[in-house]
Amino acid sequence: MSDTLFFETFAKGKKEAKALKRSKDCVIYTRVSSQQQADNLSLATQLKACTLYAEKMEYNIAATFGGTYESAETDERKQFTAMISFVKKFKGKVSYILVYSLERFSRNDNSIWLTNELRRLGIEIISVTQPIDTSNASGQMQQKMLFLFGEFDNQLRKQKCMAGVKEMLLKGDWPTKPPVGFDIIRVNGKRKIVVNSKGRLIQQAFHWKANENLTAECIRERLAQKGFKIGRQQMSRVLRNPFYCGLMVHTMLEGKVVEGNHEQLIPRDVFLRVNGLIKDNSHGYSINEENAAIPLKRFVSCGHCGQPLRGYIVKKKNIHYYKCNTKACNNNKSAKELNSFFEKILNAFKVDKAKDIIELIKRQTIAVFNQLSAGKQDDYQHLQREHTEIVKKINRLEERYIEEEIGGELYNKYRDRYNEEKVEIEKKLTKLSRQVSNLDESVGFVVKFALELPLKWASADYNTKQRIQFLLFPKGLSYNKKTDECRTTRINFLFLYLSYFQQIITNKKRGIPELGLDYSSFEHWVPRAGIEPALP
Structure with a gap:
């Protein structure tokens, strides 16, 4: 035994890492920067050159990514991100990323860091038109220099482009794709931005907000009924974008507001009212x-x-x-x-004549709710089983691909299909999961709240009153001056059932006359599950 063996615990520095074994598997990444380039033969040329190189080097092509136009200024590209995730997931199996040229891979200052990270995983980036031996320091330096030149070229192009963009904005011309609701057309060879059919609906949305002060969610529901679906965040951006009243704001304008040459959708005073900057106050x-x-x-x-x-x-x-x-x-x-x-309407939902049997009311309400939602619970459990099965299929597909039971073409085909099924199931699960998670506490809260409902409403502030109102009547009320009557199309189930059950046990068959509901019509609003209290 060597005398120095006992002293190894005092040694410094890391032991030399074992050389990573390289496989013959690779992926191909192709990219162009614009739609115009995508329409010509550039992508096909890149793919052909990479494929020929793989054949020459006897590499197995595990997957192909790209095939579209994505900017190389950032690494936030769908196909690029998918490719990086793929090679990291199958590290040790995939050893090479083939690109037509290094600028097709990346043109930003993150490229050098990312290349080093991939190299630590045993994954090398190979440019088929720029043969560089990256197995030594000299070759790695050449590759880094090419990345730096690509970034420098990007900065020069950006500087020239931004100067032109700023000049267009100052002249009142929007340089890029306009916001939703506008189209770009050509009239006598000149570019014009005009309002389209969606824009007419957005015009209505602004007036709904200005005149009725509807919430963004209510506006979205109205637009959806007219066939125009818009997300919450996009709806908020639309209502706060002065582009719709003929003005332009842009980071390139450095805080300036410029009058645009595009078609104006709404008057400026409407936009200001929508955003709470002026009030309609001209009627005394x-x-x-x-x-x-x-x-x-x-x-x-x-x-x-x-x-x-x-x-x-x-x-x-x-x-x-x-x-x-x-x-x-x-x-x-x-x-x-x-x-x-x-307040008289609220009295119909006040629990006061049946305080001695409140516990029975709570138990009966819970029993009815569970009976009504039983079908949804079965659907939810069925979807959970389907989700588990599709996840198993995806995992099994990846295992078969790793074990080389199937090729890349079949893997990509079924991976996309299974992922689409998984997303659809998850959407349905999310929809069905919007149920009361703690029913006992919820019913208990409603019953306690109903004990002093009119008093709570009368003494509350404005916002609390509004919440109470919409809690009981989600669709609001309508008032007819000619008949001096109120009507509603929907009543909160729990409060409605409390009122209905209380009337039964107190033998008062009066319904809610303030809403035009007598006992016979009132009972049709409440799903029946038997009026006997649920036994313990």
């Missing part, structure tokens, strides 16, 4: 957006034309009113009277 009365004296505004709609009632105060009389803004509708009502009428 003032508007307070959060006034506890008029909590029913926009919650109660006109029973004649369907438009939401607005609230205002007549300064001379110091009296609040609700009013429909539709011309010649004349559906106005004293706020004091309509508020009092709403």
Whole structure:
């Protein structure tokens, strides 16, 4: 035994790493920077050159990525990211990334770092038109220099391009694709930005927001009914973009606002009202957006034309009113009277005559809810089983590919198909999972809340009153001045059932007369599960 063996624990420095074994498997990545390049033979040329190189070197092509146009300024590219994830996942199996030239791989300062990270995993980037031996320091330096030249070329192009973009903006011409609702057309050879069919719907959305003060979610629902689906974030961006009122803002303008040459969608005062910068206050009365004296505004709609009632105060009389803004509708009502009428409606949901059997009410309500949602629970469990199965299929597919039971073509074909099925199942699971997660506590809260419902509403602030109103009547109420009646199309199930059950056990068959519901019509609103209390 060597005398130095005992001293190895005091040695410094890392032991020399074992050389990574390289396989013959590779992936091909092709890319162009624009749609115009994608339309010509550039992609086909890149793919052909990489394929011939792989055949020459006797490499096995595990997968092909790219085949589209993606900017190389950043690494946030779908195909590029997918390719990097793939080679990292199958490190030790895939040893080479073939590109037509290094600039096709990346043209930013992150490329050198990423190349080093891949090299540590035993993955080498090979440019088939720039043969460099990266197995030594000299070759690696040459590769880094080419990456740096690519980034430098990018910066020069960007500088020239940005100067042109800024000049266009200052002249009032939008240089890129316009926001949703606009199209680019050519008139006598000149480029013009005009409003399209979606733009006309967005125009309505602005007026809904300005005149009715609808929430973005309500606006999205209305647009969806008209066939235009738009996401929450995009809806918010649209309502805050001055492009729609004929003005342009851009980071290249350095804080300036420029009048655009594009077609104007809405007046500027409408845009300002939508964003809360000016108030419509030209009719001799003032508007307070959060006034506890008029909590029913926009919650109660006109029973004649369907438009939401607005609230205002007549300064001379110091009296609040609700009013429909539709011309010649004349559906106005004293706020004091309509508020009092709403309190009477709330009394129908107040649990006061059956306090001694509240526990039975809670148990019966839970029993009915569980019975009604039983089918959805079965569907949810079925979807969970389907999700488990599709995940197993995806894992098995990857195992078969790693073990070389199937080739890259079959792997890519079934991987895409299985992933699409998985995404669709997950969407359905998300939809069905939107149920009450803690039913006992929820029902208990509703019953406790219902004990003093009218008092809680009367003493609450504006926002709390609005929440209570929409909690009971998700679709709001309508008021008809001619008949002096309120109506609704939907009542919260739990509160409705409490009122229904309480009337049964107290033998008061009166329904809710304030909403035009007698006992016989009232019971049809509540799904029946038997009126006997659930036994322990």
